[in-house]
Amino acid sequence: SLQCGIVGLPNVGKSTLFNAISSGKAEAANYPFCTIDPNVGVVTVPDERLDTLEALVKPQKVVPTIIEFVDIAGLVKGASQGQGLGNKFLANIREVDAIVHVVRCFEDDNIVHVEGRVNPIFDKEIIDIELQLKDLESIDRKLQRTEKAARASGDAKAKAELDTLLKYKKALESGLNARAVEVTPEERQAAIGDLQLLTVKPVIYVANVDEKSLPDGNQYSDQLKEMAQKEGAEVVVVCAAIEAQIAEMEDPDERQLFLDEYGLQESGLDRLIKASYRLLNLITYFTAGVKEVRAWTIQRGWKAPQAAGVIHSDFEKGFIRAEVIKLPDYVQYKSEAAIKDAGKMGVEGKEYVVADGDIMHFRFNV
Ligand code: GDP
Numbered sequence: 001s002l003q004c005g006i007v008g009l010p011n012v013g014k015s016t017l018f019n020a021i022s023s024g025k026a027e028a029a030n031y032p033f034c035t036i037d038p039n040v041g042v043v044t045v046p047d048e049r050l051d052t053l054e055a056l057v058k059p060q061k062v063v064p065t066i067i068e069f070v071d072i073a074g075l076v077k078g079a080s081q082g083q084g085l086g087n088k089f090l091a092n093i094r095e096v097d098a099i100v101h102v103v104r105c106f107e108d109d110n111i112v113h114v115e116g117r118v119n120p121i122f123d124k125e126i127i128d129i130e131l132q133l134k135d136l137e138s139i140d141r142k143l144q145r146t147e148k149a150a151r152a153s154g155d156a157k158a159k160a161e162l163d164t165l166l167k168y169k170k171a172l173e174s175g176l177n178a179r180a181v182e183v184t185p186e187e188r189q190a191a192i193g194d195l196q197l198l199t200v201k202p203v204i205y206v207a208n209v210d211e212k213s214l215p216d217g218n219q220y221s222d223q224l225k226e227m228a229q230k231e232g233a234e235v236v237v238v239c240a241a242i243e244a245q246i247a248e249m250e251d252p253d254e255r256q257l258f259l260d261e262y263g264l265q266e267s268g269l270d271r272l273i274k275a276s277y278r279l280l281n282l283i284t285y286f287t288a289g290v291k292e293v294r295a296w297t298i299q300r301g302w303k304a305p306q307a308a309g310v311i312h313s314d315f316e317k318g319f320i321r322a323e324v325i326k327l328p329d330y331v332q333y334k335s336e337a338a339i340k341d342a343g344k345m346g347v348e349g350k351e352y353v354v355a356d357g358d359i360m361h362f363r364f365n366v
Contacts, residue, residue, distance in 0.1 A: 003070055005099050008123075016240035017240040040068050047284060062294070065295040075090075099203045105120055142195060168192060179199060282299060319364050322362050
């Protein structure tokens, strides 16, 4: 499943946020593939459409889709040089799909700020620089190999690759992240597709504010937002300490009252999950039967066979066709039979691009 790595300087609230994530009620039993790793927290993706389907289908169980958050503590200034447990943590970042970068936007004289003062922009840059230095190492190694190849063969492909690599080098050396480099997807794939760069991964910033700055944030989170806007990145304002309390609440009504008190419509965690989903261009389709109503995560743009492959590889290999119901039709007609009678069940082939919210039934050969 999808993994987001939580990074940030020490004492910014990462553990507090991670603990809130881990104390959530994702039922690990439903997800046998989940590892029991103390540094990985599993959360279910909130989706009101599942509730709608549950009410209509009355299944034995409902299985939401999940995201995993990985606690990558220990990044400090000098990590790229092996400070702290630098290299180990940087290696962990290579494994994740996206980065959640927590930045301290709260003042508290009792909690030491590792750099002496609250300054979200500086903090963010310290982490960025460590990741950039690591990426520079990767780029330099690749450059050496590619230069040799270009010299030996003189071929245009190697030359083009070299040019792209130099673009990355220049950007990283000037303090930019690899994701900011303007190249075509093909150029990127050819030059750095094999490198698993750290700063090429998509990022979300979490502005950790104190509870009195909820719901809209403060001067610090505003600074972060301004910076993130230039990068085209999203900022999610949370108060990690409050999230920890919300995560403990089992009763939805109690939870809602608590959120209302802080002027919040939904928890920071839910906003973070949804932002991660958007960031990675993910959508959800559903399967709906009396045994189970279930949400499945796919990439936007995937065709029916590929989407079916998320359930089982046999579904993809033996794909014949898909029957597709749109949720509003389910709500209107209430049963599959009635939907069919009304001619609202789509029968789609291999080229069908699955849409967000589709209810799918796959037909396949075994
Ligand atoms: P980490 O080193 O980034 O994992 O940071 P921690 O989660 O351990 O938090 C460091 C300290 O800041 C702890 O004492 C937390 O209780 C405190 N802290 C975390 N979030 C907040 C917050 O939103 N407001 C305040 N005042 N303190 C917080």
